[in-house]
Amino acid sequence: MEVPILKQGQYLIAFIQAALSDLDLVHLRDALAEKVGKFRARGVIVDVTVLDVMDSFASRTLRDLAHMTRLRGAETVIVGIQPEVAFAMVQLGLTLEGVDTALDLEEGLAFLDKKTKRHTSRG
């Protein structure tokens, strides 16, 4: 199941629409790392609202995705982690350390606006 990636201004938004296998997650990670360069994106949003399970592999792959895109010059924010999913993740010891998260797409966009603006003013 391929995850659609939309370009919105300086950002790329990946809308996960159904349960993903490990391979799907790896494809998403690699596609975003590549597209950040292709579209010269400054920010990436991964919407995981529909994911009903976030296990160790999914957490690690999203963390890698965030770190890879940062190395490519774009900030990533994961949005839409459901409350039950968050509870299960904490029980498993998966905290997505070093990865930015936001409640939903709207908050994610606001977060990226703030973060990329700061970079611009410094740069």
Place this chain on the structure above:
Amino acid sequence: MVSEAVVPIHTDIDIVVARQKGRELATELGFVSTDSTLLATAISELARNIVRYAKYGEIFIGSMQSGERVGITVVARDKGPGIANVSLAMQDGFSTSGGLGLGLPGVKRLMDEFHLVSDAYSGTTVTIKKWKR
């Protein structure tokens, strides 16, 4: 109501199938949504261990009853290499593959009951149980 399923585990797709079966049964038995998620997540971790360490195995998911109580039993079985040091594998943060480890202490925290049998001859069997609240 007796529902059960056996899911052969070999590829990453089977991991998704197994956890979806678990969630289906939990929903059917009237588990609260949080507990269905905990169960599905635990199944995902056990299935992943089979794919990663044993290559082949199976996951049995069935309902159980004890007096008034209803619950779900999951048995994850493989004939893989077994876990060399079971007590070490049950410590948080332990890993032999440089990754996040077997995740077994985490799975135990998600469940009401957890039982692990493993040796080099017969492989690994993990039995987990979750009771309906």
